[in-house]
Amino acid sequence: MKKYIFKEQKIVQEYKYIFLCGTHYEKENERDKRNVLRQFLGNEGENYRAVILEDNFIFKKDSSRYLVYDDIHMKDLYQVEMLTNYLSDYNIIIQESISTGAETGLFLSEPNALRKTCLLLPDKMAVEEDKLGQFIRLAFNRRPNDVKVIKFYPRIEPKIISDNVKYWHTYFYEDKIGVNLGSKILNFVKTDHLEYKIQFVKSIEKVAQGGIHYQIKKKHLEITLLPRILLCCIASLFNIEELFQKVINAEDKTLKDYIEDIKQCLLEIFMNTIEEKTGLQIESCSIKARMNVNGVYIGEIIGMCLYLFQAAGFIEIEKDKDYVENGKVIIHRKMIVYKDGSNHFFYEKYKDCIDCAVGTQITV
Secondary structure, eight states: OOOEEEEEEEEEOOOOEEEEOOOSHHHHHTSSSHHHHHHHHHHHHHTTTEOOOOGGGEEEEOOOSOGGGGTOOOOSHHHHHHHHHHHOSSSEEESSSSHEEEEEEHHSHHHHHHHTTTEEEEOOOGGSOOOHHIIIIIIIIOGGGGGEEEEEOOOEEEEEOOOSSSEEEEEEEGSSSSSSHHHHHHHHTTOOOOOOEOOOOOGGGOOOOGGGEEETTTTEEEEEHHHHHHHHHHHHHHTHHHHHHHHTOSSEHHHHHHHHHHHHHHHHHHHHHHHHHHHHOOOOEEEEOOOOOOOOOHHHHHHHHHHHHHTSSSEEEEEOHHHHHHOEEEEEOOEETTTTTTTEEEGGGGGGGGOTTTTTOOOO
């Protein structure tokens, strides 16, 4: 087997993962605001990848097509949404109800999330109450000016639950993103917060700018990096033929099996890379993602990266017909087709991030 290493370089035209949050999501309803917004972003650029968690994943294991968070070791909604925040480039919260206050609170309380989070707010004159002020000023002790807010002027329909219970639900005007609103949204998602790169650094402070920090203690390698940079590293691994065969179209495996294969490959390549870089012998490796989410470690992050790749339309994780009993799945890759007629698989963007160590290939 060849000895692979990471190559240090910038990642050009990286995908932008845009986490869409809101309430009352109706998957099959094309008028649903998140569906409309996803369609708009996809039309504006192939690299814009809108992520709607409810469209793909659930907590309870059943025979539906939805994947289960427990299969990737994720235990609660807080872990799921905070980790998705760390892996995404932007969060857009359609803030229009009491229930969306949870997402608002999570993201506005995290400094790194605050700068990449935007609230889409229906004009306060069109709904019953000023929910933005209610959550920001009272619950999270922030001034509205601290938060990126884009207002839109909705079309409103009543949703009747019973004779005594109804609420107002908003839709985008004509179920489209208008020119003015679209311009504001695009200006937000074009803001760069991070330099996407594979770069190994000795200074721990450079992790915040996208560097991969390493240190060696008694032949043990410690890697520290941002979850978003780890996502790029994991995407790069799909270009390794040996791992590709273990993941794509493999059979008789659970998601936890895939996670373990990717984890072992990732650890090996980090060790190979730093051995090549320093000339020192390394016998073991650990990876720490810099984030503030308790109970989430490298295995959970790898699993969530696979789920993010599915939500972004890069892969399809198909359940086995006996999934409820055996938990087995098959992972297929999906072709990305561009407007100019070109196409490729998502991991090919990162093919130059992986190489063989010079003079270390072992042939049989």
